[in-house]
Amino acid sequence: MAKSAARLKDIAQQTGFSVNTVSLALRGSPRIPDETRRQIVEMADKMNYLPNQVAKSLVMKETRSIGLVLTDITNPVLTAVAQAVELELSRLGYITLFATSNNQLDLERKVIETFRQRRADGMLIFPCNHRQIDHIRKLRARNYPVVLLVGDPDAGVDAVCMDERAGAFKATTYLIDSGHRRIALIHSGGENGNFEKLDGYKMALAAAGIPFDPDLLVASRGHDVRNGFGAMETLSGRTTGATAVFCSNDSLALGALRFCTVRGISVPRDLAIFGFDNIEFAEHAATALSSVNYDIEAITGLAIERVISLINAKAEWPAPRVTLVEPDLVIRESTAGQWRPASRIG
Amino acid sequence: MAKSAARLKDIAQQTGFSVNTVSLALRGSPRIPDETRRQIVEMADKMNYLPNQVAKSLVMKETRSIGLVLTDITNPVLTAVAQAVELELSRLGYITLFATSNNQLDLERKVIETFRQRRADGMLIFPCNHRQIDHIRKLRARNYPVVLLVGDPDAGVDAVCMDERAGAFKATTYLIDSGHRRIALIHSGGENGNFEKLDGYKMALAAAGIPFDPDLLVASRGHDVRNGFGAMETLSGRTTGATAVFCSNDSLALGALRFCTVRGISVPRDLAIFGFDNIEFAEHAATALSSVNYDIEAITGLAIERVISLINAKAEWPAPRVTLVEPDLVIRESTAGQWRPASRIG
DNA sequence: CCTCGTAGTATTAACGATAATACAGCACCG
DNA sequence: CGGTGCTGTATTATCGTTAATACTACGAGG
Structure with a gap:
């Protein structure tokens, strides 16, 4: 705290008015005539007075x-x-x-x-x-x-x-409507009991009559880019026939995207990727990322x-x-086009 | 503020001691005997007492x-x-x-x-x-x-x-030592009078006996990914023969990188890119970015x-x-290898 | 037995502001 | 001419805490 800030009391002493009058004047009370106020305000300026918010808060x-x-x-x-x-x-x-x-x-x-x-x-x-x-x-x-x-x-x-459930539902439904049937989910929320996105994903599958396949579900350890890379690696090690991946956040999606770049998997041709949250870097990724907008x-x-x-x-x-x-969807390059049976990963 | 938080006074009334005794007891004063303290602490817990930091701050x-x-x-x-x-x-x-x-x-x-x-x-x-x-x-x-x-x-x-000057000096010198002679600078600091990075860049050139070429300097409008993309576009529109670009922050570098991806310029083969700040996404970019570590x-x-x-x-x-x-340098893929005269941009 | 120190507790004064109330002095009114 | 109301200002209490000081009882020492 500054060693010696001016107080109402100091202004009062300098101007000859009482503390209360000074307080009222500075707060613009109509009971204080203009001339008095002028003197007080002038002195307050001169002394660089700033009200003490701590004292104010207390009262x-x-x-x-x-x-x-x-x-x-x-x-x-x-x-x-x-x-x-x-x-x-x-x-x-x-x-x-x-x-x-x-x-x-x-x-x-x-x-x-x-x-x-x-x-x-x-x-x-x-x-x-x-x-x-x-x-x-x-x-x-x-x-x-x-x-x-x-x-x-x-x-x-x-x-x-x-509404994370609705967001996951919308994104998954979008992928389904684009022709995908084998949609993987890279999911990080498990440990804290966040199953909304998983629910939305399952509901969308159910609504389209697609059975849920546990092999398509990858629980990532954390929720950053590195974990996304790892999760995608895990997924690609399974024989799942996935043509799209829905990631529970954009960092995971960027990690998955990077894995694809490194392994020569073309996005969106070989694999569509859908993120969640629509962070700034999603738009500017090597392949601009479709995402659920937060x-x-x-x-x-x-x-x-x-x-x-x-x-x-x-x-x-x-x-x-x-x-x-x-939430609304933001559709970009990473999920572009209708998916037609061609190449698959895994 | 919570409507009715317990105060020292309330504890005092409940226990029959004075406010000051309660205060001393709760602050562990040696003047208060154990039995008294026990009673007071017990009552404080029971009443869910939390000291009022505002009052404390004031005094x-x-x-x-x-x-x-x-x-x-x-x-x-x-x-x-x-x-x-x-x-x-x-x-x-x-x-x-x-x-x-x-x-x-x-x-x-x-x-x-x-x-x-x-x-x-x-x-x-x-x-x-x-x-x-x-x-x-x-x-x-x-x-x-x-x-x-x-x-x-x-x-x-x-x-x-x-020490931004030293950082810029180090990065530029690294590029020079890697064989680059035509090193562009994408710089965003201008408007606020931040010329440290520019200075470091010029010092490194001077130290290597390379003349400064204003054509290699691009002042970006802002400092985000979009501006980096635009600045790179500007640069590639000039005939500069640049083989490397040093960007005054990583977002600009990521933008520049994205421009290269879009235009089919291979990084680092056709163009080396050096960033500044070493943000998390630098490491996980499509081509991992060399950067000056903050x-x-x-x-x-x-x-x-x-x-x-x-x-x-x-x-x-x-x-x-x-x-x-x-600062130290973090060298990654985007500046990998010695540069040999081959393709150039611009 | 009277002082003196001390342990335990209480009382009073800050901190810097706001809010409620009090009190002059003057004008107005019946 | 006495009350009434207003205008401008001062006084006092309050917020919840800490700090300084004051008191009381009791045991020890001369």
Whole structure:
């Protein structure tokens, strides 16, 4: 903290008015006549006065800060979310407190506690596990404004999130409609109990009367480019006859694409690849990647709106509401054209 | 802010001790006997007490928060910096306040002011312009702990940053040593007065006795993949005989690489490409990219160390110190092999 | 037996702001 | 001419914590 910032008291002493008069003048109270205000404002400028937000927060019982808990900020989607949230909140006069849980439940608990200690007015949370959110439910029970950015409809906590099931369904259906019958799924969500994308994939197959083949399912160890490469390697080692691969995120898809480049598998001729999230690099990959678009602006916008409405809810505390945003597909080169039986991999 | 959090006063009332006794007990003062402490701690747990950091900050005159001003969090380097800073600061018991200046000087001023109002104990700043930092100098003059993450040695403000000149020198020299004589530079830093990389490039040429050719210099409009593609297009439209391209960041290099892919220019056979920053996607590009490594851990670690030492400096306020971290090269496929006169572009 | 130190606890004063209330002085009105 | 209301300002309380100081009881020492 700066050693010796000017306080209201200092301005009061210099101008000869009382602290309260100075405070009122600077806040534009109509009870202070223009001449008095002029003197005070002038002195405040001269002394480089900046109100102490800490003191203000204490008496006003609001910090105008909102905590954002991310699992991992290097994930391009979360980076973009962080950016969008910070931008919108600063527009609304809030500061954003960031913390990353690094996908560890105990760390998540700790950062939430830290935010609570700092009296963040509300929180936006990407829980590291959809199924273990008791500590978050407890927050809500104590009337703390919380909005999840990934959530179950039956979580009992407000949430605004992408309808991953619908996204996976749409993408898989698109591949089916393009003539594919043997569609692999490279999936990373398993460990945290995220089966929405798998569900959507299965539903699309079922809707088209295609039986689900476990051989076409590859569980990647993590969710970055390297894991995508490895998963694609695993897949190509099986005899599956896959003509398309749907990846549960774009980094995995880029890894799969790179594997194809290295092995001379032509995309989309030999293999179509569909990603998820539509990150910036998807568009600019060696072969531009088709992807399920994560509409970050829409989701963060709604989540912020919700958390602020909870903050402003005085007496009547509304029932939790889960908003699902249905994603659109972005079709690019990696899934171009109708697929006709020709070459296959594996 | 949560509607009804337990306060010291509430614990005091429940246990029958005074507020001060409760405070001392919870902070582990030796003056409180074990039995008293036990009762108080028990009650605190039962009431789910969490100290109010706002009140604490007010009286302790420190918020244990540090502001980080970034130009643009979607820049992968800055994302990684944000992550590293947040991680290290949280380890040290600080919270990180983020804000982005979006490369606008007035916004930068505004967010710095916001941090000052919130009494951040110190700030780490990526200034949007190396040359216009008067407002930051003024901060330091008021004994506010600030450390720049990009800086001039003569800025008069503490800074810890990558030696971009040395990095550019090293990369260009590497290309020269690989046999290249016609080395283009795709450069984005111009508008903000960042000429370090250009300088390093020119120094390397001069050291090798190669004359600088302005035709080989392409100023990109921005610094993302699209701009790299465009810049490469511009370059290939000139008759320059370039055999290598050094790009002032990896996104530009990825764009250049993509242009080559599209136009059938083989990398590195027809053209070597060297990037800058060594972002994650550089390694996983269609052709793995050689790059100047930005040692984020080292730089953020030193910067944090410095800002904290400034925070703890009581009376003696040390003279500003600029620390330059010399980067290493990461050589990958995109600059593989010695270059022999064969095909050229342009 | 009276002082003195000390252990345990309480009281009071900060921190820097806002909010509620109080109090002059003056104009207006019946 | 006394009350009433307004205008401009000051006083006081409050937010939840820490820090400095004050008190009380008790045991030890001269």
